[in-house]
Every structure is written in structure tokens, then in C-alpha cells.
Ligand code: NAP
């Protein structure tokens with residue numbers, strides 16, 4: 604009999620209901636308890652792809668006193684899902700104490716307008732929502748670094764480095780290095796405007812401050828936190844730093860971050 608309490612998180616479709624039902628039955632057969640209340644769970648299991656995993660971490664408020672696991676429905680496992688839906692027995696066995704392997708994935712913590720606090724597991728991104736460019740002043744540890752003018756910026760965690768960050772030519776970062784990578788989206792660079800132009804990676808000791816110009820008719824930028832859009836008007840200040848929380852994920856042996864990168868991209 605195990606002391607583990609499972610919570611399953613998935614989109615409430617007919618197909619996923621059936622899959623979850625089978626999984627729950629198997630979990631009970633293996634001696635695990637189930638709960639509908641994620642705050643009581645010791646293991647939170649998402650069913651779906653990486654997007655579903657990000658959603659389940661967000662909806663359960665980035666708990667760091669429990670374990671997460673991702674079950675993929677397609678052949679492609681993605682970066683967060685170690686388990687395949689056809690490997691149900693494998694999943695239950697891996698959850699049995701002896702074979703329990705856990706990886707810790709870093710997060711980014713931040714605030715918008717000094718109030719709304721959040722964590723992200725993939726990335727934070729800010730983009731102009733109008734045809735005109737977005738102007739932002741970038742400060743590192745409250746010292747002015749650059750004035751950015753362009754489409755926007757992506758600030759990614761190490762595990763998020765294979766997502767949006769990769770599409771804008773950011774580097775892939777080992778999650779054993781808690782850090783955040785800042786990448787530009789189409790910056791203007793000419794005789795009047797100058798930005799670094801390359802991505803840069805900040806350590807947990809640095810703080811990033813983005814100040815948005817108020818006179819730019821661009822007071823409603825698009826803000827993305829993992830797979831969720833935040834809609835608040837008059838965004839003027841964004842503070843970001845490497846998160847104090849880590850997401851603990853159950854993994855199979857011989858399936859490191861770099862094994863996944865190879866599997867998904869090479
Ligand atoms: P989506 O538009 O359905 O996802 C985009 C793709 O990114 C999906 O194939 C998703 O995998 C994959 N993905 C998510 N996290 C990943 C990671 N850490 N490493 C590698 N691939 C990853 O939206 P979604 O499923 O809700 O995912 C949200 C993410 O989409 C955002 O966090 C952002 O990183 C990414 N995104 C990328 C771009 C871009 O590349 N231009 C633009 C916007 C958003 P699954 O199919 O397994 O879900």
C-alpha cells in the first residue's frame with residue numbers, strides 16, 4: 604500500500620475522461636489513493652502534451668511540495684512528458700518508491716505593475732499588440748541596460764528554452780543551470796535605436812526590470828505566461844527574476860533533458 608495520493612489533470616473531453624478513468628482504476632489497483640482536490644495530492648499527473656502539462660502546473664499554482672508527471676497522448680513525448688499513454692504499467696511502477704527519479708526544473712518569478720505576482724515554467728513574453736513598435740527600457744539590477752524598440756521580448760526558463768525561445772534563435776539551456784534567457788523579437792537597430800541584438804542569460808542573482816513607455820500609444824501589449832495570455836491595460840512595469848520555486852517532475856531512467864532534446868530535435 605502506497606501513501607501517494609494522485610490527482611489527474613486534463614481537458615474535460617469525452618476521450619480524455621475515458622483515458623483518465625482507466626488510469627484511475629489502474630492507480631487504485633496499484634494501491635494509490637486518488638483525490639479531486641489538487642491541494643491534497645502528492646502527485647499531480649497531467650494527460651496531454653507539453654501544453655497540457657504547463658496548464659496543469661499553472662492551475663495547481665506551481666506547488667513545490669508535490670511531484671508532477673506528464674503523460675503524452677501522441678508518439679512524440681515532448682519536453683515535460685516522460686510517459687506515454689501506452690505505458691500505463693510503466694507509469695505506475697515508476698511511481699513506486701524504489702524507482703522514483705525526480706528532476707527539478709527552474710521557474711521564473713515576476714510581477715506586473717508591482718502587484719500581480721506570477722510564476723512561469725516555459726517563458727514570459729511581451730509583444731506589441733498594435734502595428735506600431737513597442738518601446739521598453741531594460742534595467743539589470745536597476746541599472747539601465749538598453750532601450751528596446753521592436754515587436755517584443757521573450758524571457759525563458761531553461762526548460763522553456765526549447766519552446767518559443769528556440770523559435771527566435773535563443774540557445775538551449777541546461778536546466779541544471781537555474782537562469783533566465785532574454786531574447787528579442789525583431790528589434791529596430793539603426794542610427795537612432797540600438798539594442799544588444801543577441802540573447803543573454805541572467806543568473807539567479809540578477810533582477811530584470813522592463814519599463815514600458817507611457818507615451819507610445821502602446822499601453823496594451825500582449826503578455827504571455829506559458830500558454831496563458833494576461834490581459835491587463837496600462838502595463839508600465841515588469842519585474843522578473845529566477846524563481847525561488849522548482850517544479851519536481853517524475854522521470855524515467857535514461858531520459859535526461861539532453862536525451863529529450865535529441866529525441867525532439869535531432
Ligand atoms: P501551442 O501553440 O499549442 O504550442 C506550441 C508548441 O510548443 C506545441 O507543439 C507544444 O507542445 C510545444 N511546447 C510547449 N512547451 C515546450 C517546451 N518547453 N519545449 C518544446 N516544445 C514545447 O501552445 P501550448 O501547447 O499551450 O504551449 C505553450 C507554449 O507555446 C508557450 O509557452 C510558448 O513557448 C510556445 N509558443 C511558441 C511560439 C513560437 O514558437 N513562435 C509562439 C507562441 C507560443 P505540445 O503539442 O506537446 O503541447
Ligand code: MN
Pocket residue numbers: 652653654655
Ligand atoms: Mn499544445
